[in-house]
């Protein structure tokens with residue numbers, strides 16, 4: 001073994017020890033570090049509003065709540081739930097308390113169920129394009145991901161803007 005190789009090995013070992021020491025000294029992990037986002041997409045829409053979907057997994061030991069979201073695609077993003085309204089029509093409304101993503105579990109944002117609502121679109125959402133979405137969790141941490149815009153004709157729920165006053 002050359003001297004050069006020995007030096008490299010020692011450096012690599014020191015780096016590994018430093019990283020291990022760093023993580024063991026942490027007292028709290030940000031919620032966002034425990035959340036992985038998969039299968040994210042947003043419904044194409046010409047104007048006004050659209051909805052976004054994803055699978056959210058929590059790899060951590062602590063329950064996490066999704067409490068807010070933002071996106072350059074719209075002035076406001078709300079977290080909605082879908083309920084059965086009068087006459088059996090499906091009505092969506094802001095979801096009180098946010099979306100629970102249980103420790104070592106997952107939560108779905110899906111058509112006909114809980115979803116992200118993009119209010120006041122900044123521009124038409126065209127199929128095949130993409131936009132950033134930032135999710136904010138109950139500890140104030142956040143994660144940003146890229147979501148593809150897709151054509152989707154199902155689940156045209158009514159929106160109840162009067163919910164909760």
Ligand SMILES: [Cu+2]
Nearest residue numbers: 051080092117
């Ligand atoms: Cu909605």
